[in-house]
Amino acid sequence: MxxxxxxxxxxxxxxxxxxxxxxxxxxxxxxxxxxxxxxAKGYVVRLYHNRETDVYTAVTYNALLVEKKTVFHQSDVKVPDVSRMFTSFYANKKSLLINPMLFDLPHDYNHLMGYDQPFTFDPEDMNKPD
CATH class of the missing domain: 1.10.1220 (Arc Repressor Mutant)
Structure with missing residues (x-):
């Protein structure tokens, strides 16, 4: 130019x-x-799930557009208490951003985020560390 x-x-x-x-x-x-x-470095381009081991593989791109894979278990997922602009959840202390509308089955998204886990409103349970 x-x-x-x-x-x-x-x-x-x-x-x-x-x-x-x-x-x-x-x-x-x-x-x-x-x-x-x-x-946008944490935007997940593809997400794979192994149902037998409940292990996820998230594919992101680095600055040179090389695919970078992050492998994590569903128990490693931590949803932030306060929503962040470019973070849906943390997996092994790495922030990742996903679009929930791209999941074919809403149950898969709920399982990834841990929303299918039982919960209580007991104040004693809220003070327990994760």
């Missing part, structure tokens, strides 16, 4: 302004993907 603007005459004649303009465009060209990765 900077080359096109300078060749067509839409740019300025000052070398300092050209360097500043190209620097700003270059900064945003390379920093935008890095910032997007920092925000």
């Amino acid at each position: 900077p080359l096109i603007l300078t060749r067509t005459g839409l740019g300025v004649n000052s070398l300092v302004m050209k360097v500043a303009f190209c620097g700003i465009i270059g900064f945003f060209t390379f920093m935008t993907p890095v910032l997007l990765h920092l925000v």
Whole structure:
């Protein structure tokens, strides 16, 4: 883009302004993907479940778009008390973001998040550590 603007005459004649303009465009060209990765690095692209062992495998992408697999058991899932913007749950202290609408069976989502576990409203149970 900077080359096109300078060749067509839409740019300025000052070398300092050209360097500043190209620097700003270059900064945003390379920093935008890095910032997007920092925000969305925990987004789960694919999620596999082994029913026999109740082990999940979450596939995410790293900054170079290489698949990264996180293997965790359902008992390792910790749902945050206060909802976070880019976190659905923590698995082995790693924040992951999933879209519940993409589950074909709502029971699978409920099992992953631990919503199918029995609970009580007893105040003594609320103070127990997980």
